[in-house]
Amino acid sequence: MSEVVMPQMGESIAEGTIVRWIKKVGDRVDRDEPLFEISTDKVDAEIPSPAAGVLVEIRAKEGETVPVNSVVAVIGEAGAQVATSAPAPAAVPAPAAPQAVAASPAPASAAVPAPAMAPAPAEAAPAAAAANCRQKSSPLVRKIAKEHSVDLALIPGSGLGGRVTKDDILGYLDKGGRTAAPAVAPAAPAQPAAHAPAFKPGDRVEVVQMSVMRRKIAEHMIMSRRTSAHVHSVFEVDYSRVAKIRAAKKADYERQGLKLTYMSFLMKATVDALKAVPIINSSLDGDAIVYKKDINLGIAVALDWGLLVPVIKHAEEKNLLGLSRAIQDLAARARAKQLKPDEVQGGTFTITNPGVFGALFGMPIISQPQVAIMGVGHIEQRVAVVDDAIAIRTKGYLSLGYDHRLIDGAIADQFMSHVKKTIENFDADAV
Amino acid sequence: MPRRLDVRRLGVISYGEGLDLQQALVAQRVADQIDDVLLLLQHPHVLTLGVKAGESRQHVLATPARLAELGVEVCETGRGGDVTYHGPGQVVGYPIISLKPDRCDVHQYVRDLEECMIRVAADYGFTAGRIQGMTGAWVGAEKIGAIGVRIQRWVTSHGFAFNVNTDLDFFRLIVPCGISDLGVTSLRRLTGREIPMPDVEDRFVDAFCGVFDRELR
Numbered sequence: 001m002s003e004v005v006m007p008q009m010g011e012s013i014a015e016g017t018i019v020r021w022i023k024k025v026g027d028r029v030d031r032d033e034p035l036f037e038i039s040t041d042k043v044d045a046e047i048p049s050p051a052a053g054v055l056v057e058i059r060a061k062e063g064e065t066v067p068v069n070s071v072v073a074v075i076g077e078a079g080a081q082v083a084t085s086a087p088a089p090a091a092v093p094a095p096a097a098p099q100a101v102a103a104s105p106a107p108a109s110a111a112v113p114a115p116a117m118a119p120a121p122a123e124a125a126p127a128a129a130a131a132n133c134r135q136k137s138s139p140l141v142r143k144i145a146k147e148h149s150v151d152l153a154l155i156p157g158s159g160l161g162g163r164v165t166k167d168d169i170l171g172y173l174d175k176g177g178r179t180a181a182p183a184v185a186p187a188a189p190a191q192p193a194a195h196a197p198a199f200k201p202g203d204r205v206e207v208v209q210m211s212v213m214r215r216k217i218a219e220h221m222i223m224s225r226r227t228s229a230h231v232h233s234v235f236e237v238d239y240s241r242v243a244k245i246r247a248a249k250k251a252d253y254e255r256q257g258l259k260l261t262y263m264s265f266l267m268k269a270t271v272d273a274l275k276a277v278p279i280i281n282s283s284l285d286g287d288a289i290v291y292k293k294d295i296n297l298g299i300a301v302a303l304d305w306g307l308l309v310p311v312i313k314h315a316e317e318k319n320l321l322g323l324s325r326a327i328q329d330l331a332a333r334a335r336a337k338q339l340k341p342d343e344v345q346g347g348t349f350t351i352t353n354p355g356v357f358g359a360l361f362g363m364p365i366i367s368q369p370q371v372a373i374m375g376v377g378h379i380e381q382r383v384a385v386v387d388d389a390i391a392i393r394t395k396g397y398l399s400l401g402y403d404h405r406l407i408d409g410a411i412a413d414q415f416m417s418h419v420k421k422t423i424e425n426f427d428a429d430a431v
Numbered sequence: 432m433p434r435r436l437d438v439r440r441l442g443v444i445s446y447g448e449g450l451d452l453q454q455a456l457v458a459q460r461v462a463d464q465i466d467d468v469l470l471l472l473q474h475p476h477v478l479t480l481g482v483k484a485g486e487s488r489q490h491v492l493a494t495p496a497r498l499a500e501l502g503v504e505v506c507e508t509g510r511g512g513d514v515t516y517h518g519p520g521q522v523v524g525y526p527i528i529s530l531k532p533d534r535c536d537v538h539q540y541v542r543d544l545e546e547c548m549i550r551v552a553a554d555y556g557f558t559a560g561r562i563q564g565m566t567g568a569w570v571g572a573e574k575i576g577a578i579g580v581r582i583q584r585w586v587t588s589h590g591f592a593f594n595v596n597t598d599l600d601f602f603r604l605i606v607p608c609g610i611s612d613l614g615v616t617s618l619r620r621l622t623g624r625e626i627p628m629p630d631v632e633d634r635f636v637d638a639f640c641g642v643f644d645r646e647l648r
Contacts, residue, residue, distance in 0.1 A: 010538035042579055044509060044580070336564075
């Protein structure tokens with residue numbers, strides 16, 4: 001069984017469009033025989049088959065644009081049946097849970113970055129080869145599997161090393177997962193066993209197939225909800241001091257070709273708070289807490305065609321100027337579709353910005369395998385009580401979505417208080 | 432050590448002939464039976480559609496009857512890019528080269544073709560440049576050179592088209608490359624005089640060898 005992926009035709013190329021399938025499902029194909037054609041800015045390229053066999057499944061249709069390295073087809077042994085969705089390839093690093101995004105229209109309220117370039121783990125049935133690379137699941141998980149006669153190799157694992165966690169197996173059983181070896185399963189991820197049809201014959205509807213990206217976002221959203229015990233905390237922050245510092249230092253920054261925004265200050269305050277409350281910068285692996293030493297800050301960027309979350313690696317090493325520079329560069333390249341795959345992967349904490357669309361605050365969904373996400377609400381002048389008098393201040397809400405399996409309210413609020421305090425007492429000299 | 436380049440000047444050949452020749456050369460190059468080749472030629476009046484032919488066709492503004500009247504052929508191709516026009520007075524270059532081992536980046540290849548056209552324009556005293564998001568060579572806001580490429584096993588075909596003495600009125604038959612806001616230009620329009628085609632071809636050979644580090648056989 002071989003997976004066919006969208007090749008990377010150049011360093012700065014993050015996606016490709018399928019122009020034409022030269023072979024159809026069921027056709028025999030030889031290794032290196034032309035299999036499909038892709039296009040990317042003025043270039044049409046013929047892509048050869050990586051293996052000999054039968055084209056058993058096409059995942060990306062003609063006209064679809066998919067990220068580099070995503071699986072577009074599967075080649076099976078001659079005489080193979082159409083397989084279940086692909087195995088998580090052994091090459092994909094530890095948490096099978098995806099993090100990064102590629103272009104896809106996302107609703108403004110969806111604060112979660114869409115899944116990684118690698119196949120989403122919500123797809124079923126990793127092959128035996130991939131399963132061998134996984135570490136053993138916990139005794140409890142194996143017990144549950146035994147009770148329900150489930151083959152653990154069939155369940156995508158969101159734990160470290162692709163391990164099947166308790167939530168994975170319970171989620172799988174919820175969805176009416178097979179308790180015997182699957183025969184031919186549909187190429188699309190398993191639908192819940194019974195689901196009400198979205199329309200009846202005769203209804204006036206237009207049915208449009210989801211793009212690959214949209215599907216991956218959908219899968220990640222629901223998987224994240226199933227994985228984390230989502231709780232949200234909302235704080236109000238007074239940005240008046242930061243507003244003044246911003247006004248004073250804007251010109252200096254502009255001279256260096258940089259923009260000084262509220263996000264600049266928030267990024268710095270967030271990094272400081274993550275250093276002070278490191279459990280917010282961690283991941284869960286079964287019942288182990290994995291503290292991440294690097295702070296890789298993901299910042300959601302809204303684009304014409306969707307939502308991208310470029311990641312500032314080693315944010316803990318950068319000052320406000322460095323963070324501003326990093327996000328400006330990443331955002332510009334995100335708009336120009338020039339981000340490299342590793343620039344949208346590996347985040348340890350995410351900041352999203354529902355306020356930019358006017359929302360007072362959002363209740364964002366955590367990007368797995370992180371344990372928290374911060375939403376920045378709309379910043380505006382508000383009436384406030386200062387020293388028993390009515391005053392006008394620049395204010396905005398900050399919300400923290402966090403995983404209550406690991407983070408209790410007290411810790412979450414400690415973190416948020418730290419952010420709030422830093423913003424409200426920002427040191428102008430550090431700008 | 433620069434790799435060898437075989438330059439073949441073909442004069443005026445039909446688009447179809449050009450396609451057949453390119454495919455034959457690509458097969459030979461993939462099999463390593465020949466060195467890298469640069470074809471330099473001109474085509475009779477023809478509109479060519481890129482791989483997404485359906486979209487390209489929408490950018491043809493003239494009716495088939497009008498095109499027949501003018502003697503303009505319409506061809507589908509296997510190259511990337513939208514619709515474009517080729518005709519006498521335009522240098523068309525089809526590099527059939529292997530991008531292996533160290534040039535396997537299609538965007539870089541496109542930038543390198545742009546670079547060749549920019550250098551040739553500079554030879555005639557004009558600063559051509561790129562416009563981000565709009566592949567090609569531009570002098571100000573007018574396009575002097577277009578690019579459309581096909582890649583098979585990292586061997587290139589199709590390539591570039593550079594306006595020397597092209598009759599630019601023919602571009603009114605299309606929305607060139609799907610870009611409706613900007614115009615086209617040529618060396619003749621820029622200099623006010625007719626430029627001999629062989630001279631321009633020579634300069635393309637130099638530029639190509641320089642940018643791609645090839646040397647003439």
